[in-house]
Amino acid sequence: MSDEAPAERPELAAQFYRLSRALIAAEEPLLAARGIGMWEYVVLLALGSAGAPTQLELSRITGRDKTRLIGNLDALEVAGLVVRTPDPADRRARQVRITVAGRRVTSSCRSAIRRLDDDLMAGIPPADAEVFRRVLATLVTAAEVVGRSPSEAVPGRGAPAEGRKQ
Amino acid sequence: MSDEAPAERPELAAQFYRLSRALIAAEEPLLAARGIGMWEYVVLLALGSAGAPTQLELSRITGRDKTRLIGNLDALEVAGLVVRTPDPADRRARQVRITVAGRRVTSSCRSAIRRLDDDLMAGIPPADAEVFRRVLATLVTAAEVVGRSPSEAVPGRGAPAEGRKQ
Protein backbone atom coordinates (compact mmCIF):
# COMPACT_ATOMS: atom_id res chain seq x y z
CA MET A 1 0.00 0.00 0.00
CA SER A 2 2.83 2.41 0.70
CA ASP A 3 3.67 3.01 -2.93
CA GLU A 4 5.73 6.04 -2.13
CA ALA A 5 7.90 5.46 -5.19
CA PRO A 6 5.38 5.33 -8.04
CA ALA A 7 7.82 3.25 -10.16
CA GLU A 8 7.02 5.70 -12.96
CA ARG A 9 5.78 3.01 -15.32
CA PRO A 10 3.92 4.76 -18.11
CA GLU A 11 0.30 3.88 -18.70
CA LEU A 12 -0.40 1.77 -21.75
CA ALA A 13 -3.50 3.68 -22.82
CA ALA A 14 -1.60 6.96 -22.91
CA GLN A 15 1.18 5.44 -24.96
CA PHE A 16 -1.13 3.73 -27.43
CA TYR A 17 -3.17 6.91 -27.72
CA ARG A 18 -0.17 9.04 -28.60
CA LEU A 19 1.14 6.50 -31.06
CA SER A 20 -2.14 6.04 -32.89
CA ARG A 21 -2.71 9.78 -33.07
CA ALA A 22 0.76 10.43 -34.43
CA LEU A 23 0.61 7.61 -36.95
CA ILE A 24 -2.86 8.49 -38.20
CA ALA A 25 -1.86 12.13 -38.53
CA ALA A 26 1.12 11.04 -40.58
CA GLU A 27 -0.92 8.69 -42.75
CA GLU A 28 -3.74 11.06 -43.53
CA PRO A 29 -1.83 13.20 -46.04
CA LEU A 30 -0.57 10.06 -47.78
CA LEU A 31 -4.14 8.83 -48.17
CA ALA A 32 -5.46 12.26 -49.12
CA ALA A 33 -2.85 12.46 -51.87
CA ARG A 34 -4.41 9.30 -53.27
CA GLY A 35 -7.90 10.71 -52.98
CA ILE A 36 -9.30 8.84 -49.97
CA GLY A 37 -9.72 9.27 -46.25
CA MET A 38 -8.80 7.01 -43.38
CA TRP A 39 -12.14 5.26 -43.11
CA GLU A 40 -12.41 4.83 -46.85
CA TYR A 41 -9.07 3.11 -46.77
CA VAL A 42 -10.36 0.81 -44.03
CA VAL A 43 -13.37 0.00 -46.19
CA LEU A 44 -11.18 -0.70 -49.22
CA LEU A 45 -8.94 -2.94 -47.15
CA ALA A 46 -11.93 -4.92 -45.92
CA LEU A 47 -13.32 -5.21 -49.44
CA GLY A 48 -9.98 -6.52 -50.67
CA SER A 49 -10.43 -9.63 -48.56
CA ALA A 50 -14.20 -10.04 -48.51
CA GLY A 51 -15.97 -11.00 -51.69
CA ALA A 52 -19.09 -8.90 -52.23
CA PRO A 53 -20.56 -8.17 -48.83
CA THR A 54 -23.76 -6.26 -48.36
CA GLN A 55 -23.46 -2.88 -46.72
CA LEU A 56 -24.69 -4.22 -43.41
CA GLU A 57 -22.16 -7.03 -43.51
CA LEU A 58 -19.48 -4.51 -44.41
CA SER A 59 -20.57 -2.44 -41.45
CA ARG A 60 -20.05 -5.40 -39.17
CA ILE A 61 -16.70 -6.30 -40.77
CA THR A 62 -15.22 -2.84 -40.39
CA GLY A 63 -16.90 -2.03 -37.10
CA ARG A 64 -18.08 1.22 -38.65
CA ASP A 65 -21.65 2.33 -38.15
CA LYS A 66 -23.86 1.59 -41.14
CA THR A 67 -25.08 5.15 -41.39
CA ARG A 68 -21.60 6.55 -41.51
CA LEU A 69 -20.46 3.93 -43.97
CA ILE A 70 -22.80 5.42 -46.54
CA GLY A 71 -20.86 8.62 -47.04
CA ASN A 72 -17.65 6.67 -47.47
CA LEU A 73 -19.23 4.34 -50.03
CA ASP A 74 -20.68 7.31 -51.89
CA ALA A 75 -17.25 8.90 -52.15
CA LEU A 76 -15.62 5.64 -53.12
CA GLU A 77 -18.25 4.99 -55.76
CA VAL A 78 -18.02 8.38 -57.47
CA ALA A 79 -14.24 7.90 -57.42
CA GLY A 80 -14.75 4.60 -59.21
CA LEU A 81 -13.07 2.57 -56.47
CA VAL A 82 -16.11 0.47 -55.56
CA VAL A 83 -19.40 -0.43 -57.22
CA ARG A 84 -22.73 -1.06 -55.55
CA THR A 85 -25.07 -3.50 -57.24
CA PRO A 86 -28.48 -4.64 -56.05
CA ASP A 87 -28.41 -8.04 -54.41
CA PRO A 88 -30.30 -10.39 -56.74
CA ALA A 89 -31.42 -12.47 -53.77
CA ASP A 90 -32.73 -9.52 -51.73
CA ARG A 91 -33.60 -6.38 -53.60
CA ARG A 92 -33.35 -4.29 -50.47
CA ALA A 93 -29.66 -5.01 -50.08
CA ARG A 94 -26.76 -3.77 -52.18
CA GLN A 95 -23.58 -5.71 -52.72
CA VAL A 96 -20.34 -3.75 -52.55
CA ARG A 97 -17.43 -4.76 -54.71
CA ILE A 98 -13.98 -3.26 -55.04
CA THR A 99 -12.93 -2.28 -58.57
CA VAL A 100 -9.58 -2.70 -60.27
CA ALA A 101 -8.88 0.96 -59.68
CA GLY A 102 -9.84 0.41 -56.06
CA ARG A 103 -7.33 -2.39 -55.73
CA ARG A 104 -4.67 -0.23 -57.29
CA VAL A 105 -5.32 2.63 -54.86
CA THR A 106 -5.44 0.23 -51.94
CA SER A 107 -2.12 -1.28 -52.88
CA SER A 108 -0.52 2.13 -53.25
CA CYS A 109 -1.83 3.24 -49.86
CA ARG A 110 -0.70 0.04 -48.24
CA SER A 111 2.82 0.47 -49.56
CA ALA A 112 3.00 4.04 -48.29
CA ILE A 113 1.75 3.04 -44.87
CA ARG A 114 4.09 0.09 -44.75
CA ARG A 115 6.92 2.51 -45.46
CA LEU A 116 5.74 4.72 -42.63
CA ASP A 117 5.62 1.78 -40.24
CA ASP A 118 9.13 0.79 -41.27
CA ASP A 119 10.31 4.36 -40.66
CA LEU A 120 8.89 4.24 -37.17
CA MET A 121 10.48 0.88 -36.39
CA ALA A 122 13.76 1.76 -38.07
CA GLY A 123 15.73 2.17 -34.86
CA ILE A 124 14.52 -1.03 -33.23
CA PRO A 125 16.75 -4.11 -33.32
CA PRO A 126 15.10 -6.80 -35.47
CA ALA A 127 14.85 -9.31 -32.64
CA ASP A 128 13.13 -6.77 -30.40
CA ALA A 129 10.88 -5.68 -33.24
CA GLU A 130 9.77 -9.25 -33.79
CA VAL A 131 8.93 -9.71 -30.12
CA PHE A 132 7.14 -6.38 -30.14
CA ARG A 133 4.97 -7.27 -33.13
CA ARG A 134 4.09 -10.64 -31.66
CA VAL A 135 3.12 -9.22 -28.28
CA LEU A 136 1.23 -6.39 -29.96
CA ALA A 137 -0.87 -8.83 -31.97
CA THR A 138 -1.63 -10.77 -28.81
CA LEU A 139 -2.68 -7.64 -26.96
CA VAL A 140 -4.98 -6.51 -29.76
CA THR A 141 -6.97 -9.70 -29.47
CA ALA A 142 -6.84 -9.60 -25.68
CA ALA A 143 -8.02 -5.99 -25.59
CA GLU A 144 -11.48 -6.97 -26.78
CA VAL A 145 -12.09 -8.52 -23.39
CA VAL A 146 -10.21 -6.21 -21.06
CA GLY A 147 -12.38 -4.28 -18.64
CA ARG A 148 -14.96 -7.06 -18.66
CA SER A 149 -12.66 -8.89 -16.26
CA PRO A 150 -13.71 -8.75 -12.60
CA SER A 151 -10.39 -7.39 -11.41
CA GLU A 152 -12.27 -4.39 -10.08
CA ALA A 153 -15.92 -3.51 -10.28
CA VAL A 154 -16.33 -0.22 -8.46
CA PRO A 155 -14.48 1.34 -5.55
CA GLY A 156 -15.64 1.78 -2.01
CA ARG A 157 -18.85 3.73 -2.03
CA GLY A 158 -21.77 2.23 -3.84
CA ALA A 159 -22.99 5.29 -5.73
CA PRO A 160 -21.60 5.07 -9.23
CA ALA A 161 -21.26 8.87 -9.41
CA GLU A 162 -22.97 8.68 -12.75
CA GLY A 163 -24.26 12.11 -13.55
CA ARG A 164 -21.08 13.91 -14.38
CA LYS A 165 -21.63 16.74 -16.80
CA GLN A 166 -18.00 17.83 -17.33
CA MET B 1 9.71 -5.95 -55.64
CA SER B 2 7.44 -8.84 -56.55
CA ASP B 3 5.52 -8.73 -53.31
CA GLU B 4 2.84 -11.03 -54.59
CA ALA B 5 2.34 -12.42 -51.12
CA PRO B 6 1.39 -9.34 -49.06
CA ALA B 7 2.93 -10.94 -45.97
CA GLU B 8 -0.26 -9.93 -44.15
CA ARG B 9 1.62 -7.82 -41.62
CA PRO B 10 -0.94 -5.79 -39.70
CA GLU B 11 -0.65 -2.01 -39.77
CA LEU B 12 0.63 -0.40 -36.61
CA ALA B 13 -1.82 2.49 -36.63
CA ALA B 14 -4.79 0.15 -36.74
CA GLN B 15 -3.43 -1.91 -33.88
CA PHE B 16 -2.58 1.07 -31.70
CA TYR B 17 -5.96 2.60 -32.49
CA ARG B 18 -7.87 -0.48 -31.40
CA LEU B 19 -5.80 -0.89 -28.27
CA SER B 20 -6.14 2.70 -27.14
CA ARG B 21 -9.87 2.70 -27.81
CA ALA B 22 -10.39 -0.52 -25.88
CA LEU B 23 -8.23 0.56 -22.96
CA ILE B 24 -9.77 4.02 -22.69
CA ALA B 25 -13.25 2.53 -22.88
CA ALA B 26 -12.30 0.18 -20.04
CA GLU B 27 -10.76 2.97 -17.97
CA GLU B 28 -13.57 5.45 -18.31
CA PRO B 29 -15.97 3.70 -15.90
CA LEU B 30 -13.17 3.33 -13.36
CA LEU B 31 -12.50 7.06 -13.53
CA ALA B 32 -16.19 7.95 -13.56
CA ALA B 33 -16.68 5.89 -10.41
CA ARG B 34 -14.11 8.17 -8.83
CA GLY B 35 -15.84 11.27 -10.11
CA ILE B 36 -13.54 12.39 -12.92
CA GLY B 37 -13.16 12.02 -16.66
CA MET B 38 -10.23 10.98 -18.77
CA TRP B 39 -8.88 14.45 -19.41
CA GLU B 40 -9.32 15.49 -15.81
CA TYR B 41 -7.23 12.51 -14.84
CA VAL B 42 -4.57 13.63 -17.29
CA VAL B 43 -4.63 17.08 -15.70
CA LEU B 44 -4.38 15.63 -12.20
CA LEU B 45 -1.47 13.44 -13.26
CA ALA B 46 0.36 16.43 -14.68
CA LEU B 47 -0.32 18.46 -11.55
CA GLY B 48 1.06 15.67 -9.41
CA SER B 49 4.49 16.20 -10.91
CA ALA B 50 4.47 19.92 -11.68
CA GLY B 51 4.43 22.36 -8.81
CA ALA B 52 1.92 25.14 -9.37
CA PRO B 53 1.80 25.86 -13.08
CA THR B 54 -0.29 28.57 -14.59
CA GLN B 55 -3.15 27.45 -16.77
CA LEU B 56 -1.23 28.25 -19.93
CA GLU B 57 1.74 26.24 -18.73
CA LEU B 58 -0.58 23.40 -17.80
CA SER B 59 -2.05 23.60 -21.28
CA ARG B 60 1.39 23.14 -22.76
CA ILE B 61 2.29 20.33 -20.35
CA THR B 62 -0.78 18.27 -21.08
CA GLY B 63 -1.03 19.16 -24.75
CA ARG B 64 -4.67 20.07 -24.17
CA ASP B 65 -6.02 23.28 -25.61
CA LYS B 66 -6.22 26.09 -23.08
CA THR B 67 -9.88 26.77 -23.80
CA ARG B 68 -10.88 23.18 -23.22
CA LEU B 69 -8.75 22.95 -20.12
CA ILE B 70 -11.03 25.46 -18.44
CA GLY B 71 -14.01 23.16 -18.20
CA ASN B 72 -11.86 20.43 -16.71
CA LEU B 73 -10.38 22.79 -14.14
CA ASP B 74 -13.84 24.06 -13.26
CA ALA B 75 -15.04 20.53 -12.60
CA LEU B 76 -11.90 19.62 -10.67
CA GLU B 77 -12.19 22.77 -8.57
CA VAL B 78 -15.82 22.31 -7.56
CA ALA B 79 -14.90 18.72 -6.69
CA GLY B 80 -12.17 20.08 -4.45
CA LEU B 81 -9.39 18.27 -6.30
CA VAL B 82 -7.52 21.40 -7.42
CA VAL B 83 -7.40 25.02 -6.35
CA ARG B 84 -6.82 28.05 -8.53
CA THR B 85 -5.10 31.02 -6.95
CA PRO B 86 -4.09 34.28 -8.58
CA ASP B 87 -0.43 34.43 -9.48
CA PRO B 88 1.15 37.06 -7.19
CA ALA B 89 3.70 37.89 -9.86
CA ASP B 90 1.19 38.33 -12.69
CA ARG B 91 -2.35 39.09 -11.74
CA ARG B 92 -3.67 37.96 -15.09
CA ALA B 93 -2.53 34.39 -14.49
CA ARG B 94 -3.88 31.78 -12.09
CA GLN B 95 -1.77 29.11 -10.49
CA VAL B 96 -3.26 25.63 -10.36
CA ARG B 97 -2.43 23.34 -7.47
CA ILE B 98 -3.55 19.82 -6.71
CA THR B 99 -5.16 19.30 -3.31
CA VAL B 100 -4.74 16.44 -0.87
CA ALA B 101 -8.07 15.06 -2.02
CA GLY B 102 -6.83 15.42 -5.57
CA ARG B 103 -3.75 13.38 -4.80
CA ARG B 104 -5.88 10.73 -3.15
CA VAL B 105 -8.17 10.45 -6.17
CA THR B 106 -5.19 10.43 -8.52
CA SER B 107 -3.56 7.62 -6.61
CA SER B 108 -6.74 5.59 -6.58
CA CYS B 109 -7.20 6.04 -10.32
CA ARG B 110 -3.60 5.18 -11.01
CA SER B 111 -3.89 1.93 -9.06
CA ALA B 112 -7.03 0.93 -10.91
CA ILE B 113 -5.45 1.68 -14.27
CA ARG B 114 -2.27 -0.12 -13.29
CA ARG B 115 -4.45 -3.13 -12.47
CA LEU B 116 -6.10 -2.88 -15.88
CA ASP B 117 -2.72 -2.73 -17.60
CA ASP B 118 -1.58 -5.78 -15.66
CA ASP B 119 -4.74 -7.62 -16.67
CA LEU B 120 -4.03 -6.88 -20.29
CA MET B 121 -0.41 -8.01 -20.04
CA ALA B 122 -1.24 -11.01 -17.88
CA GLY B 123 -0.73 -13.60 -20.59
CA ILE B 124 2.59 -12.21 -21.83
CA PRO B 125 5.84 -13.87 -20.66
CA PRO B 126 7.77 -11.43 -18.46
CA ALA B 127 10.78 -11.32 -20.76
CA ASP B 128 8.61 -10.48 -23.75
CA ALA B 129 6.67 -7.95 -21.73
CA GLU B 130 9.87 -6.19 -20.77
CA VAL B 131 11.01 -5.98 -24.38
CA PHE B 132 7.57 -4.79 -25.38
CA ARG B 133 7.52 -1.98 -22.84
CA ARG B 134 11.00 -0.86 -23.78
CA VAL B 135 10.25 -0.78 -27.51
CA LEU B 136 6.92 0.90 -26.84
CA ALA B 137 8.60 3.71 -24.93
CA THR B 138 11.08 4.16 -27.75
CA LEU B 139 8.32 4.32 -30.35
CA VAL B 140 6.37 6.89 -28.37
CA THR B 141 9.27 9.29 -28.49
CA ALA B 142 10.02 8.42 -32.12
CA ALA B 143 6.40 8.97 -33.15
CA GLU B 144 6.69 12.69 -32.59
CA VAL B 145 8.86 12.88 -35.68
CA VAL B 146 7.37 10.23 -37.94
CA GLY B 147 5.76 11.53 -41.11
CA ARG B 148 8.12 14.49 -41.14
CA SER B 149 10.70 12.11 -42.58
CA PRO B 150 11.25 12.39 -46.34
CA SER B 151 10.58 8.71 -46.98
CA GLU B 152 7.74 9.78 -49.24
CA ALA B 153 6.47 13.23 -50.01
CA VAL B 154 3.60 12.83 -52.45
CA PRO B 155 2.90 10.21 -55.09
CA GLY B 156 3.06 10.60 -58.85
CA ARG B 157 0.82 13.43 -59.87
CA GLY B 158 1.60 16.84 -58.45
CA ALA B 159 -1.87 17.96 -57.48
CA PRO B 160 -2.33 17.23 -53.83
CA ALA B 161 -6.00 16.35 -54.36
CA GLU B 162 -6.79 18.69 -51.55
CA GLY B 163 -10.41 19.60 -51.80
CA ARG B 164 -12.01 16.37 -50.74
CA LYS B 165 -15.41 16.87 -49.19
CA GLN B 166 -16.08 13.27 -48.11
Add this chain to the structure above:
DNA sequence: TATTGTTATACTCTATAACTATA
Protein backbone atom coordinates in the same frame (compact mmCIF):
# COMPACT_ATOMS: atom_id res chain seq x y z
C1' DT C 1 0.26 46.50 -28.12
C1' DA C 2 0.60 41.81 -26.15
C1' DT C 3 -0.92 38.20 -22.99
C1' DT C 4 -4.02 35.27 -19.51
C1' DG C 5 -8.11 33.50 -18.76
C1' DT C 6 -12.70 33.25 -20.45
C1' DT C 7 -16.76 33.05 -23.45
C1' DA C 8 -18.88 32.42 -27.89
C1' DT C 9 -19.16 30.57 -32.49
C1' DA C 10 -18.55 27.25 -35.97
C1' DC C 11 -17.19 22.89 -37.67
C1' DT C 12 -16.41 17.93 -37.39
C1' DC C 13 -17.55 13.48 -35.74
C1' DT C 14 -20.61 10.60 -33.78
C1' DA C 15 -25.09 8.46 -32.09
C1' DT C 16 -29.91 7.96 -32.54
C1' DA C 17 -34.10 8.25 -34.52
C1' DA C 18 -37.07 8.55 -38.42
C1' DC C 19 -38.28 7.31 -43.35
C1' DT C 20 -38.51 4.20 -47.97
C1' DA C 21 -38.65 0.12 -50.20
C1' DT C 22 -38.59 -4.27 -49.95
C1' DA C 23 -39.31 -8.78 -47.48
Add this chain to the structure above:
DNA sequence: TATAGTTATAGAGTATAACAATA
Protein backbone atom coordinates in the same frame (compact mmCIF):
# COMPACT_ATOMS: atom_id res chain seq x y z
C1' DT D 1 -43.90 -6.92 -38.80
C1' DA D 2 -39.24 -6.74 -39.66
C1' DT D 3 -35.02 -5.53 -42.30
C1' DA D 4 -31.44 -2.82 -45.74
C1' DG D 5 -30.36 1.38 -46.99
C1' DT D 6 -30.93 6.24 -46.50
C1' DT D 7 -31.77 10.73 -44.47
C1' DA D 8 -32.33 13.92 -40.70
C1' DT D 9 -31.59 15.51 -36.11
C1' DA D 10 -29.17 16.05 -31.91
C1' DG D 11 -25.16 15.57 -29.13
C1' DA D 12 -20.11 15.49 -27.93
C1' DG D 13 -15.52 17.05 -29.14
C1' DT D 14 -12.65 20.26 -31.26
C1' DA D 15 -10.82 24.54 -33.31
C1' DT D 16 -11.00 29.42 -33.91
C1' DA D 17 -12.20 33.90 -32.92
C1' DA D 18 -13.61 37.48 -29.89
C1' DC D 19 -13.59 39.69 -25.25
C1' DA D 20 -12.12 41.69 -20.34
C1' DA D 21 -8.47 42.34 -17.25
C1' DT D 22 -3.81 43.04 -16.78
C1' DA D 23 0.89 43.61 -18.34
